[in-house]
Amino acid sequence: MGHREDLLEGAKRCLLEKGYARTTARDIVAASGTNLASIGYHYGSKEALLNLAFLQLTEEWGDRVTVPAGESEDSGVPGAPLDQFRAAWEQVIASYPQSRAIWKLQMEVVSRLDVDPELQKALAGPQEEGRYGLAENMLGIDPETDPEKARVVGLFCQALLAGVMVQWMVDEETAPSAQDLTDGLKAILEGRPF
Structure with missing residues (x-):
């Protein structure tokens, strides 16, 4: 790996360990084994590097919780939407113990949007892609x-x-399961209690 990649990996580690606001350029340099001038040369600023590192962390998390096609066919109806919905949520919720640092980081990043217009701009396009x-x-x-x-x-x-993430961060014992979310959606779609 070159300095550019080393910086990005170091920034990811720092974000997960220290968060966005507490990560300094010196922290990134120490974690990456590079030098301070490399940040400006490769990324323009520490903030641009952190923004990219954050986006890559969330994309990597999304890749880990993606349900491969054909794995949600429990009902005997291939690709049944509620089965796929439940299977996807099972992946998301099962990832929680290993992903808590990412979820915590996401909450911190959201809290910074009013004071960091560049961060807000950096997230707009990827947020739309994430929705799809x-x-x-x-x-x-x-x-x-x-x-x-x-x-x-x-x-x-x-x-x-976002709502499920907050509930899991506050109280894992009462946070919704994949089945709870599926049953809730089913009840809404049917317009009556299940």
């Missing part, structure tokens, strides 16, 4: 085939993900 990925992973909606449906389903899934 959530729609495809959680309910099997292809953004290429049905972009509007993928957009609104992605908005719904993203809102749900």
Whole structure:
């Protein structure tokens, strides 16, 4: 790896260990085995490097919790949306113990958006891409085939993900399970108690 890649990996480690606000350029240099001038040369600023590192961490997390096609066929109906929804949430929730640092980092980053316009700009495009990925992973909606449906389903899934994340951070014992979320969605769709 060259300095550019070393810096990025070092920044990722620092974000997970120290968070966004407490990570200094010197921390990144120490974690990456590079020098201070490398940050400016390769990324322009510490903030640009941290923004990219954060985006890559969340993308890597998303890749780990993606349900491979065909693994949500428990009902005997291939690709049944509620089965895929439950399977996707099982992956997300099962990842929680290893992903707590990422979820904590996400909450910190959201709290910084009002004071860091560059961070907000850096997240806008990837947030939209993430919505489409959530729609495809959680309910099997292809953004290429049905972009509007993928957009609104992605908005719904993203809102749900943020809420579930907070509940798991506050109290794992009462946080929703994948089955709870599936039963809740089913009850909403049916318009009556389950």
